[in-house]
Amino acid sequence: MNIFKKLSKALLSLTAGTVMATAAAAQGPANHLVNVEWLEANLDRPDLLLIDASPTPLYVKGHIQGAISISFPHEESVSQGLNVSYGGGGDYYFDTTAPYAWQEAPRATFQAAYEDWGIDESKTIVIYDQGGTFFATRLFYSLFYHNFPLDKVYVLDGGLHKWQAQGYEVTTEVFKPAQKGGFRIKEENNTIKATLEEFVNAGRDPEANALVEALWHRQHTGAVRAYSKVGHIPHAISAPFHDFFNEDRTFKSPAEIQRMLDYLGIGRDQVIYTHCGGGIAGSVPFFAIKVLAQYPDVRHSTESQMGYLHDPRDLPFWTYSAPYLMRDTQWLQWWGGQRTRTLGSIHVSILDVRSQDDYKSGHIPFALSVPAEEVKASLTDRSKLAALLGKAGVNPAHEAVIVSGGRVDKDAALAYLALEALGQKKVSIYNDAIEDWAARGHALSDQDTVVAPQTIRFDVNVPPVEYAPEAPRKDVLITDPASTQGLYPRVYLASGKELPASLPEGKVVHVPYTELLDTDGRPKAADVIAKVLEDAGLSRYAEVVAVSDDISEAAVNYYALKLLGYPDLKVLAL
Numbered sequence: 001m002n003i004f005k006k007l008s009k010a011l012l013s014l015t016a017g018t019v020m021a022t023a024a025a026a027q028g029p030a031n032h033l034v035n036v037e038w039l040e041a042n043l044d045r046p047d048l049l050l051i052d053a054s055p056t057p058l059y060v061k062g063h064i065q066g067a068i069s070i071s072f073p074h075e076e077s078v079s080q081g082l083n084v085s086y087g088g089g090g091d092y093y094f095d096t097t098a099p100y101a102w103q104e105a106p107r108a109t110f111q112a113a114y115e116d117w118g119i120d121e122s123k124t125i126v127i128y129d130q131g132g133t134f135f136a137t138r139l140f141y142s143l144f145y146h147n148f149p150l151d152k153v154y155v156l157d158g159g160l161h162k163w164q165a166q167g168y169e170v171t172t173e174v175f176k177p178a179q180k181g182g183f184r185i186k187e188e189n190n191t192i193k194a195t196l197e198e199f200v201n202a203g204r205d206p207e208a209n210a211l212v213e214a215l216w217h218r219q220h221t222g223a224v225r226a227y228s229k230v231g232h233i234p235h236a237i238s239a240p241f242h243d244f245f246n247e248d249r250t251f252k253s254p255a256e257i258q259r260m261l262d263y264l265g266i267g268r269d270q271v272i273y274t275h276c277g278g279g280i281a282g283s284v285p286f287f288a289i290k291v292l293a294q295y296p297d298v299r300h301s302t303e304s305q306m307g308y309l310h311d312p313r314d315l316p317f318w319t320y321s322a323p324y325l326m327r328d329t330q331w332l333q334w335w336g337g338q339r340t341r342t343l344g345s346i347h348v349s350i351l352d353v354r355s356q357d358d359y360k361s362g363h364i365p366f367a368l369s370v371p372a373e374e375v376k377a378s379l380t381d382r383s384k385l386a387a388l389l390g391k392a393g394v395n396p397a398h399e400a401v402i403v404s405g406g407r408v409d410k411d412a413a414l415a416y417l418a419l420e421a422l423g424q425k426k427v428s429i430y431n432d433a434i435e436d437w438a439a440r441g442h443a444l445s446d447q448d449t450v451v452a453p454q455t456i457r458f459d460v461n462v463p464p465v466e467y468a469p470e471a472p473r474k475d476v477l478i479t480d481p482a483s484t485q486g487l488y489p490r491v492y493l494a495s496g497k498e499l500p501a502s503l504p505e506g507k508v509v510h511v512p513y514t515e516l517l518d519t520d521g522r523p524k525a526a527d528v529i530a531k532v533l534e535d536a537g538l539s540r541y542a543e544v545v546a547v548s549d550d551i552s553e554a555a556v557n558y559y560a561l562k563l564l565g566y567p568d569l570k571v572l573a574l
Contacts, residue, residue: 131162231317325428365445
């Protein structure tokens with residue numbers, strides 16, 4: 001190091017408080033990030049505590065000069081040839097008496113660890129990992145939770161990856177804190193931590209709460225079995241931790257994080273619960289949403305999926321993001337069947353979209369005949385379509401279950417699209433066949449369903465209503481590509497066997513609708529659909545517009561992507 005650089009570092013050290021205040025002000029008061037240039041210029045500061053939060057094997061491979069490790073010593077990090085160091089401080093504060101992994105230990109255990117690491121309120125703490133991962137944010141969360149002064153804690157943006165990319169050196173020398181830390185945990189900040197029961201209950205109200213899941217999307221769809229069940233917690237929103245980073249492993253800007261959350265339907269007025277498998281990866285969206293984007297109420301579940309799956313109630317797990325868009329015989333026989341209707345509860349409209357002849361030859365009791373041909377003829381005329389549905393007896397406030405001759409065939413999907421566009425309260429498709437209904441011992445009817453006013457208290461007549469949904473949707477079925485614009489770039493999803501004869505300008509991804517269905521007409525497994533779309537090059541962050549010369553084919557893909565939770569979906573009527 002030359003004399004000029006030493007002099008610069010000395011001056012920086014003398015004015016450390018001013019430099020830190022300036023850096024923080026430049027990035028925003030809640031933006032607890034420092035860049036590698038700042039760190040390189042401040043490494044010699046006596047009040048700087050640099051923490052490498054990575055697992056032991058990564059620390060010993062190379063780290064920044066002066067960085068201490070908060071993971072096991074190298075000689076304690078391997079047992080019977082297996083790496084037992086998990087990083088993020090967890091080596092020392094995981095509770096080995098807990099019934100499932102990665103759970104935080106009691107306050108006394110943390111207190112001892114903080115002392116050993118030199119955690120002190122007189123120090124400016126900079127935490128880093130390899131960059132683009134979750135070890136640094138996990139320790140940041142613990143310090144936040146234990147009420148360490150946050151104006152003294154920073155994460156190195158881009159981590160070791162960015163440090164080395166800038167040409168700065170690393171070392172293998174092992175460093176220890178100069179002295180014990182004096183920080184004392186007086187109380188925990190429970191406003192940023194969710195108990196398991198609170199977390200479970202939050203999932204029951206997805207309007208008020210958002211369960212943000214940080215695991216890889218392949219785990220979300222069930223392609224990877226990480227725990228005792230495949231998939232995800234019901235209503236969890238897939239936002240993998242790596243989505244919050246740029247390509248150089250620095251964090252995305254608050255504006256870009258805001259755009260992500262808007263796209264995923266996560267609002268500032270919701271209570272946001274971040275989680276993952278065991279509370280480690282979920283610390284990334286917690287840091288990004290709470291600290292960087294400054295959403296007001298963000299709580300992290302350290303128990304996450306491990307606690308949820310260990311619950312003795314054997315709580316459900318999903319692979320599709322919206323499995324309730326598929327209804328089977330058992331569900332429909334009860335909620336739309338005779339027993340429920342004779343109890344005065346008529347809240348399901350069953351739409352049979354087969355031809356009139358097929359309908360009259362045998363249909364599910366109380367099904368309403370709405371032939372797909374008539375739906376298609378009225379598709380782009382809202383008033384005509386509403387008149388058709390109203391005359392048939394469809395109630396816009398009910399769940400509309402669509403029944404066709406081939407499960408999720410083109411007719412069923414087209415009706416689904418039509419009702420979605422009109423603003424039907426809820427729409428689903430019967431994923432069994434008419435033959436399945438009979439095979440399970442339920443009788444079919446050859447009499448038209450009676451649509452007439454109710455004359456007795458529990459009359460099973462389907463009462464006529466004016467079909468006037470509260471909120472028709474203009475962003476489902478479009479005729480002009482220029483009429484809408486998504487938060488992310490548009491991708492046209494060509495849905496037929498061949499590309500359409502004419503297409504608007506823009507990126508096109510070709511996925512024939514048949515690739516998303518099994519031979520029996522049911523949607524393929526969630527992980528299979530996700531892989532087909534990924535292999536075709538369809539990003540999860542896009543304004544997806546399904547197109548085909550036959551709009552019914554585009555409607556099938558629209559429905560399949562709704563099952564997987566794509567937030568911005570449209571169909572273009574060519």
